[in-house]
Amino acid sequence: MSFIFIFKGRLIFGPDAKSLIITVLLIIVPVIIFCTNVARNLINEIPGNIQGHAILLVTVVLTIYVLLLLLLTSARDPGIVPRNPNPPTEELCYDSSASIDAFGSRSQTPTPRLPTTKEVIVNGVAIRVKYCTTCMLYRPPRCSHCSVCDNCVERFDHHCPWVGQCIGMRNYRSFFMFISSASLLCIFIFAMSALNIKFLMDDYGTVWKAMKESPLSVVLMVYCFIFLWFVGGLTCFHLYLIGTNQIKPSRNNFSAYVGENERGPGNLGMNSSGGYNYAGELDGNRREKVEDDREIGGDLLKISQRPAE
Incomplete structure (x- = not known):
């Protein structure tokens, strides 16, 4: 899969970045309808120009805030682990069983192979990691391979088609802020559209006449209600994951090695001060550090604990 690099890697878009156009339209179109119709009527209905214009x-x-968060989520390196050009030779072991060569004869020469899993020590905890045959490396803890982007991503949560990017270590925080802010925008437009119906109902006597007078308010209320089920539900789900120190694809296998209430490598839950440790807390430089990552080589612990510079 091909990625789009802009400004020397400071912006990196996924292979399906074109879906961003649909997402932006789903946000902007109802806002334009609201501002040109409902908000204008509220300015006339609410006494005092300050409240109406507010x-x-x-x-x-x-x-604008929601769109900026969408851009940050889509244009940021999610935590791609650079793949190796060759398998790690230091991990090779040899199969002593006889193998069949290209001519059909049985060969007694041991064939090299890589173990599918191995154990590493991270923060004093033994973690079993898996080998990725595509990227030719042992994946760090809480790292998964995205079948869409065809890359291993640190703290991989999922591939979001609406932002055209994987959600991982370096863009999880902006993703969570995006969906939570989008939920607030839906609630605000829904409430203001309902308020407009209420003002019209006071003028025309019945709710049906008010809805007939401003059908766009009804359309916006239905639209925001439907989308609030998606983005609002997703926000609540990720709040649960953050509060319980889980990441979606790893919440089953990782807890087998490190208890969810223990402070394992890369803790994601609530910290001692009561605040949340986001998976994307290691922000640092937004430019993809390709050269630095290649210098790491196959050192799994350095990859999984690399600082964000």
């Missing part, structure tokens, strides 16, 4: 200002600012 609704319009909050909508615009919140929308």
